[in-house]
Structures are given as C-alpha cells and as structure tokens.
Amino acid sequence: MKETVIEVKNLKKIYGKKSERQYEALKSVSFDVMNGEFVGIMGASGSGKTTLLNMLATFDKPTSGSVKIQNEEVAKLKGNSLADFRASKIGFIFQDFNLLENLTAAENIALPLSLQGVSAKKIDSIIVKVASEIGIFDLLKKYPGELSGGQKQRVACARALVHKPAILFGDEPTGALDSKSARELLELMTEVNEKMGTSILMVTHDAFSASFCKRIIFIKDGKIERELVKSESQSRSNFYQEVLDLLGTFEQ
Amino acid sequence: MLQKLALNGVRNRWKDYLVLFSGLVISSSIFYLFETLSTNGKYLKANGSVVSAIGYVFTFGSILLMLITFVYINYANNFLLSMRQRDYGLFMMLGARKKKIGQLIWLETMIIGFMSTIMGIIVGIILSTGMQNIVIKALGLTAKFYEPIWWKAILWTLVLYLGLFFLAAIYNAFLMTRKPALKLLKSQQKIARKQLSMPLQILQALLGLVLLSVGYWVIMNPMKYGVKTIPISLFTIAFGTFFVFNSIVTVGISFLRKTSLAKRKLNGFTLGQLEFRIHDYTKILTGVTMLLALALGAITTGIGFNNITEKTADSQSAYTFALFQPTTKQKALMKQLKIEKKAKYAYKVVGNIVYFDETQFASQPFETVKFNSKDFTSSYTKLSVKQLKQNIYDLQEFTTSTQPNAKVLIIDSKAFQKVQSTTQSALFFRAKDTYSAQGVFSQISRIEFAKSKEKDHAKAIQGNYDAKIYIVKPLYAGLEFMGIFLGIGFLAMLASCLMFKILSGAFADVKRYEMLEKLGVRKTLLRGAIAKEIAILFILPAILGVAHVLVGLNLFKGMLINPYYGIWVPFSIFAVLYLGYYLLVFLMYQRIVLKRKG
Numbered sequence: 001m002k003e004t005v006i007e008v009k010n011l012k013k014i015y016g017k018k019s020e021r022q023y024e025a026l027k028s029v030s031f032d033v034m035n036g037e038f039v040g041i042m043g044a045s046g047s048g049k050t051t052l053l054n055m056l057a058t059f060d061k062p063t064s065g066s067v068k069i070q071n072e073e074v075a076k077l078k079g080n081s082l083a084d085f086r087a088s089k090i091g092f093i094f095q096d097f098n099l100l101e102n103l104t105a106a107e108n109i110a111l112p113l114s115l116q117g118v119s120a121k122k123i124d125s126i127i128v129k130v131a132s133e134i135g136i137f138d139l140l141k142k143y144p145g146e147l148s149g150g151q152k153q154r155v156a157c158a159r160a161l162v163h164k165p166a167i168l169f170g171d172e173p174t175g176a177l178d179s180k181s182a183r184e185l186l187e188l189m190t191e192v193n194e195k196m197g198t199s200i201l202m203v204t205h206d207a208f209s210a211s212f213c214k215r216i217i218f219i220k221d222g223k224i225e226r227e228l229v230k231s232e233s234q235s236r237s238n239f240y241q242e243v244l245d246l247l248g249t250f251e252q
Numbered sequence: 253m254l255q256k257l258a259l260n261g262v263r264n265r266w267k268d269y270l271v272l273f274s275g276l277v278i279s280s281s282i283f284y285l286f287e288t289l290s291t292n293g294k295y296l297k298a299n300g301s302v303v304s305a306i307g308y309v310f311t312f313g314s315i316l317l318m319l320i321t322f323v324y325i326n327y328a329n330n331f332l333l334s335m336r337q338r339d340y341g342l343f344m345m346l347g348a349r350k351k352k353i354g355q356l357i358w359l360e361t362m363i364i365g366f367m368s369t370i371m372g373i374i375v376g377i378i379l380s381t382g383m384q385n386i387v388i389k390a391l392g393l394t395a396k397f398y399e400p401i402w403w404k405a406i407l408w409t410l411v412l413y414l415g416l417f418f419l420a421a422i423y424n425a426f427l428m429t430r431k432p433a434l435k436l437l438k439s440q441q442k443i444a445r446k447q448l449s450m451p452l453q454i455l456q457a458l459l460g461l462v463l464l465s466v467g468y469w470v471i472m473n474p475m476k477y478g479v480k481t482i483p484i485s486l487f488t489i490a491f492g493t494f495f496v497f498n499s500i501v502t503v504g505i506s507f508l509r510k511t512s513l514a515k516r517k518l519n520g521f522t523l524g525q526l527e528f529r530i531h532d533y534t535k536i537l538t539g540v541t542m543l544l545a546l547a548l549g550a551i552t553t554g555i556g557f558n559n560i561t562e563k564t565a566d567s568q569s570a571y572t573f574a575l576f577q578p579t580t581k582q583k584a585l586m587k588q589l590k591i592e593k594k595a596k597y598a599y600k601v602v603g604n605i606v607y608f609d610e611t612q613f614a615s616q617p618f619e620t621v622k623f624n625s626k627d628f629t630s631s632y633t634k635l636s637v638k639q640l641k642q643n644i645y646d647l648q649e650f651t652t653s654t655q656p657n658a659k660v661l662i663i664d665s666k667a668f669q670k671v672q673s674t675t676q677s678a679l680f681f682r683a684k685d686t687y688s689a690q691g692v693f694s695q696i697s698r699i700e701f702a703k704s705k706e707k708d709h710a711k712a713i714q715g716n717y718d719a720k721i722y723i724v725k726p727l728y729a730g731l732e733f734m735g736i737f738l739g740i741g742f743l744a745m746l747a748s749c750l751m752f753k754i755l756s757g758a759f760a761d762v763k764r765y766e767m768l769e770k771l772g773v774r775k776t777l778l779r780g781a782i783a784k785e786i787a788i789l790f791i792l793p794a795i796l797g798v799a800h801v802l803v804g805l806n807l808f809k810g811m812l813i814n815p816y817y818g819i820w821v822p823f824s825i826f827a828v829l830y831l832g833y834y835l836l837v838f839l840m841y842q843r844i845v846l847k848r849k850g
Contacts, residue, residue, distance in 0.1 A: 080775070084774070090772065098770070100521065102521075115773060120515040
C-alpha cells in the first residue's frame with residue numbers, strides 16, 4: 001500500500017489586493033502525489049505552474065485550499081517551524097542552481113545536515129556516500145565557479161537529497177543546461193526516483209524533460225486540464241510522442 | 253522621463269540613500285571638526301606651546317585624514333554604484349542613450365555630494381560647539397581661542413569634499429557608460445576568490461611579524477631614533493598589519509573551515525563568506541586598525557592629561573591648604589570637605605621673619621609628599637624637627653601668602669614665647685577627593701587671597717591645591733581637548749569606513765540569504781550568521797589596534813609620566829562607542845539582506 005506524500009485540495013491563489021484588480025493564478029486545483037512517484041507538472045508560461053510549485057514548496061501561501069505534505073498542513077507553518085519543515089522535509093532543485101558560490105561543493109551539500117545538527121563525522125560519511133551515488137565525488141572540493149552547468153546541477157541535486165527529504169521539487173531543473181547535461185540530469189533523477197525511492201515533483205514546460213516522469217499533470221489558465229500516465233510497458237520515446245501530441249491539441 | 257525614473261529609483265530606496273547620506277554627513281562633519289583645530293593657528297600656538305611637536309602632529313593628522321577621506325568617499329561611492337548600477341543597466345536595456353545615462357549619474361553623484369557636504373558642515377558646526385561645551389563642562393577646562401565656526405575649516409571641507417565628489421562623479425559616469433548594459437545588470441553575480449600559494453603566505457606572515465616587531469621595538473626605544481621614531485614605526489606597523497591580515501588571518505580562516513566547527517549550523521557559510529571577502533578587506537582592515545590605534549591612543553592620552561593635571565596638583569605637597577588666621581567662613585567651608593590630616597601651628601611675625609614653635613612640630617610632625625608615578629599614589633613622610641629645619645622650603649612655600657619674601661625660623665618654645673608679637677595660628681590640612689571638591693577649594697582660596705598681602709593671585713595662593721590647578725591646568729587643557737576631540741573624530745571616521753565597506757557588500761548577499769531561507773534556515777540562525785560575520789570584521793582590527801595602542805603609549809612616557817594609568821576609562825568609552833557602531837552596521841546589514849518576510 002502506498003502513502004500519499006502530497007495532498008492538494010481546492011488550492012486557490014489570487015494575486016493583488018482586494019481594492020486592486022485581482023488576478024486569479026490558480027483556480028481550485030486538487031491532486032495527490034503518492035510515495036515514490038515521479039510527477040511532472042506541465043504548462044505554458046503564465047499557466048500557474050510556478051505559482052503552484054511555490055505553494056507546494058512553502059515559498060508562498062495559498063489564498064484558500066490546503067496543501068498537506070506527509071499529512072502536515074503546510075500553509076499553517078510559520079517562522080521557525082516553517083524553516084525547520086523546509087530543512088527536513090523538502091529538497092529543491094532550482095533552475096539557476098542556487099548554490100552558494102563561496103562554499104565548496106562538499107560544503108554546499110553538507111549545509112542541510114549542518115542545519116540539523118548532524119555531527120561532523122557523520123556529515124563527512126554521508127556526503128561521500130551521496131556524492132558517489134550521484135557521481136560527483138571528484139568535484140567535492142571544487143567551488144561552484146569552477147563547475148560546468150551540468151555539474152552544478154548535480155551538486156544541487158546532491159544537496160537536495162542529502163537529508164533524505166520527503167519530496168524533491170524541481171523547478172525547470174534543466175532550464176539552464178545544454179541538451180547533453182539535461183539528459184544526464186534527467187537520467188540521474190530517474191535513477192534517484194527508482195533506486196532510492198525518492199518522490200519527485202518537477203515543473204517544466206519542456207516535453208522532453210516531462211517524458212522522464214511517470215505521470216504528467218497539465219495546467220492551463222490555473223486549472224488542471226489533463227493528466228497523462230505512463231504505462232509500465234510504454235517506452236520513454238513513445239511517452240514523449242504522446243506528450244507532444246497532447247501539447248499539439250492543447251494549443252489549438 | 254529618465255530623470256523621473258532615476259528619481260523614482262531614489263525614492264524607492266530612500267532608506268539605503270539615507271545610510272549613504274548620513275555616512276557622508278558624518279564624514280564631512282568630522283573633517284570639519286578636525287579642520288577647526290588644525291587650521292586655527294592661534295589656538296595651536298596658545299595650547300601647543302608645551303609640546304613643540306604639536307604642529308607636526310596636526311599636519312600629519314590632516315594629511316592622514318585627507319587620505320582616509322579619499323578612501324572613504326571611494327567606498328561610499330562604491331556603495332552608491334552597487335545600489336544604482338542595476339537600475340542604470342535597465343535603463344540602458346530600455347534604450348537610454350549612454351550620454352544621457354552618464355549625465356544622470358554625474359548629476360546624481362554631485363547632488364548627493366553637495367548636499368551631504370553642506371549638511372556635514374552644518375552638523376560639524378553644531379558638533380564642535382557641543383563638543384566644546386561638553387569638554388569644558390565635563391573636564392572643567394577652557395580651550396583658549398577655539399572657534400566652532402571657522403571659515404578656513406568651512407573652505408577646506410568644501411574644497412576637499414566637492415573636489416572628491418567631482419572626481420567620483422566623473423569616474424561613475426565613465427564607468428557606467430563604458431560597461432556593457434548586460435554587465436551592469438549582472439554585476440552582482442561575479443565573485444572572486446584569490447588564493448595565494450602556501451609559501452607566499454608563509455613569507456607574508458613572516459614579513460608581517462618581522463615588520464610589526466621592528467615597529468614595536470622602535471616605539472619602545474624612542475630615544476634611540478628621535479624624530480624618526482614616528483615615521484619608522486608608522487610605516488612598519490602599517491605594512492606589518494597588512495601582511496598579517498593578508499596571510500595569517502586568511503590561513504586561519506581556511507584552517508577553521510577544515511575543522512568540524514565549520515560543519516555546525518551556518519558556521520561553514522560564515523567562514524566561506526569571510527574567506528572570499530578577506531582579501532578584499534585586508535586594505536580596509538589595515539586602515540581601520542591604524543585609525544583605531546590612533547583614535548584610542550588620542551583618547552587615552554587626552555584623558556591621561558586630565559589624570560596628570562589632577563595628580564600633579566595632588567602630589568606637589570602634603571597639604572591641600574595652609575590657612576593663616578582662618579576665618580569663620582573658611583572654617584565653615586572646611587566642614588564640607590573630607591579632611592584626612594590636620595595640623596595647627598602657632599606663629600609670630602616680626603618684620604621679615606615668621607617664627608614657629610619647634611615643640612609643636614615635634615608633637616604634630618610636618619609632612620612631605622612622595623609621588624609614585626607607577627600607580628599614581630602619593631605617600632607621606634613625617635619630618636622630624638631637624639629634618640624640617642633642613643628642608644625649610646616645604647614650609648616656606650606656604651608662608652609666602654601671609655608674609656611675602658619672609659624668612660621662616662623654627663625656634664624652641666622659650667625663644668618663641670620671647671618673640672615680641674601677637675601669636676597667630678596657621679591651619680594646615682589635607683583633604684580627600686580633591687577633584688570633586690574643587691568648587692569649595694576655590695572659595696576658600698578666594699578668602700585666603702583677600703587676606704594676603706601678596707597682590708599676585710598665583711603667588712598669593714602658592715603651595716595650595718588651588719594654585720597648582722591654576723598653574724598646571726592650562727598647560728594640559730589644550731592637549732587634553734585635542735586628544736579627546738581627535739580620538740572621537742578618528743573613531744567616527746574609521747567606523748564609517750568599515751560600515752560602508754561592509755554595507756556595499758550587503759547587496760551581493762541578498763541572494764545568498766534568500767537561498768539559505770529557501771533551504772530552510774531559521775531566521776534567528778540567519779541573523780546569527782550576519783552578527784558573527786560582521787563581528788569578526790570588527791574584532792580583527794580591534795585586537796591589533798589595541799595591541800598597537802598599548803605599545804604606542806610608550807611614546808608618551810615623557811609627557812604623561814605613566815601613560816598606562818587609569819587606561820580602562822578611555823578603553824571602555826571607546827569599547828562602548830565601537831560596540832554602538834557594530835550594532836548599527838549589524839542592523840543596517842540585516843535590513844538590506846533580510847528585507848523579505850516569510
């Protein structure tokens with residue numbers, strides 16, 4: 001039996017104060033993400049996908065509705081408990097890496113653990129383990145400035161995973177990468193999902209990236225428009241084609 | 253349209269502008285304060301006659317302050333640029349002409365410069381008036397010929413500041429129009445990490461230590477090097493400090509990063525920040541250290557002069573006052589004092605001779621004082637009649653008041669009774685807490701002067717406490733005023749320099765702290781990280797600066813007897829002011845970096 005990791009119910013987000021012209025970015029969105037899933041959220045710019053992600057990742061608060069991560073109501077968190085929640089339950093890969101450029105790769109990866117008060121010895125052994133899994137062991141002593149985009153994103157990925165979060169969020173993680181690095185990163189994420197069993201939710205507008213997911217939720221004008229599930233037997237390139245076809249009908 | 257946009261930019265960030273503006277006002281007002289002293293020749297001559305080097309000190313101070321001002325405006329300007337370049341980059345993206353942009357930034361810099369200089373002079377006049385009053389009230393001294401509104405100072409401040417702003421404006425306009433728009437937009441993303449090779453760092457560390465010890469040694473032996481002491485020590489200590497910061501501190505930080513301490517909470521981040529910054533900071537930290545040493549040294553010596561006034565007055569004789577035929581009013585006044593020692597002697601005056609009875613000196617021995625310059629204490633020795641007869645001057649000093657140019661004779665009881673004259677009585681006493689009792693002393697002294705046959709005030713009250721204050725005080729008053737004045741000026745300047753340097757780095761940190769917040773770092777932890785980082789940047793120069801002062805005070809041995817006496821007073825005053833600046837920078841930094849809620 002699989003548990004739900006994320007439970008989204010009637011989520012709404014309205015921008016602008018009451019006196020001003022308001023803009024409804026999300027209109028009552030509901031869906032669940034089960035443990036171990038690899039879910040993609042697709043949509044054109046302005047569709048509300050980033051708004052959705054920001055609320056899921058606790059960076060923004062919904063106007064109404066609820067987001068539960070491992071049965072905890074996220075919107076109610078504030079101050080320290082919010083920070084602690086982020087630090088322990090959430091991993092995040094950003095489009096622009098968001099690595100701290102004055103720390104080495106190892107130090108960047110160690111940060112979530114340091115925050116949780118893990119002992120220095122333990123930190124070292126965990127980093128070595130994660131880094132070898134992700135294939136960045138050789139890069140540990142380097143500074144972000146000395147790494148390529150793909151390498152940076154792998155480090156960011158390691159940082160997002162090191163504290164074993166309940167869910168890994170990705171915000172266009174391949175957006176700033178060349179096609180080869182992008183493919184490598186997506187393969188890495190698939191591996192993380194399959195071998196480590198980490199649940200992943202990724203926002204993208206790129207059909208190729210989305211084709212790595214097991215399930216894709218399409219958003220248009222703040223509403224869920226469609227959902228695609230990849231069947232067990234389906235190959236990735238076949239799924240990719242299906243996504244492209246669907247997108248084609250979407251635009252019309 | 254562009255003017256409107258630029259103005260809007262200013263309005264949106266008026267708090268940041270306020271920081272810049274107030275910093276510049278502080279700087280120019282301090283410069284003005286200094287110039288009111290250093291360009292006032294009459295004042296310097298009147299107060300500096302005690303120390304021949306005073307003119308030299310001021311020329312030197314003036315040049316130093318100008319250099320600092322130059323560095324300071326450079327930092328302030330960088331702060332302005334780091335605030336503005338994104339906006340201007342955006343304007344360029346929107347298709348604004350480079351020439352127009354150049355004009356705008358030129359105008360903006362000049363307006364800020366002009367307004368802050370004028371404000372600075374006004375504040376400077378207010379400050380110097382207030383300072384004069386405070387110093388006079390608190391220390392009970394007058395700074396002769398000191399003028400808070402001094403046109404030469406106004407002129408010099410205007411010339412220097414407007415000149416520097418003119419240069420800064422040209423530089424800004426040049427920079428803004430030369431850099432491609434994209435670079436301006438992304439200017440905050442570049443980072444640099446310069447790492448020297450290990451042997452080079454070790455070499456620098458050694459060089460730094462050698463230079464520092466040479467400097468210290470020269471200061472410890474000022475007699476050997478004479479006039480050259482100050483230039484040699486200043487040069488060696490300044491460069492020594494620089495090398496120490498550039499090597500030992502950086503090595504120390506990178507060493508700390510490798511320990512397990514760096515893996516606790518945000519320590520690693522703080523150390524990383526510091527390691528990336530320290531090379532950028534070595535120059536300013538050196539400057540701040542030197543200024544701090546000068547400021548602390550100036551305040552310490554200033555207060556040292558106050559101590560010495562007090563103590564020299566106390567230590568001149570064993571008695572605070574000798575009253576001849578004390579009046580009832582004087583006796584009443586004496587009740588307000590804490591009398592430590594009292595002696596009453598009968599005397600008779602015949603012609604030019606004052607007679608005392610020797611038996612009275614046997615039963616109440618006359619005392620003399622011995623002053624211990626190490627801990628500033630006085631010890632008193634009782635004189636036997638024989639000793640007193642040999643050192644009759646100690647007694648004669650006091651009798652001048654009642655009988656000018658009189659001879660003092662101590663004779664035996666029988667002879668004393670035979671002296672054909674009325675028996676009069678002299679009251680000698682020593683009071684405690686002399687400093688706070690100065691008001692009562694001057695009243696007693698005035699009555700004594702009225703009784704005296706001596707016309708000259710100073711001579712009439714000779715030997716008495718009040719006379720010593722009267723003579724000693726003006727000697728040191730000017731120096732004391734100068735020391736405190738300079739010290740506070742230097743402190744304000746150095747702290748402002750450090751403030752701008754730190755704050756202009758703050759804009760680049762906004763993104764980093766945002767990132768950390770997204771990673772789930774508690775607000776309190778973020779604040780703690782900022783507090784630590786800034787604290788280290790404040791503490792490093794403080795440690796070396798204090799060391800420099802402790803050694804440097806040695807130079808004042810000649811003037812101050814013991815320059816280390818009561819040293820905790822200026823040090824704590826200084827620590828409080830310095831701490832205040834630290835808190836100010838911390839709060840401002842936090843406001844820039846953690847402005848978002850959430």
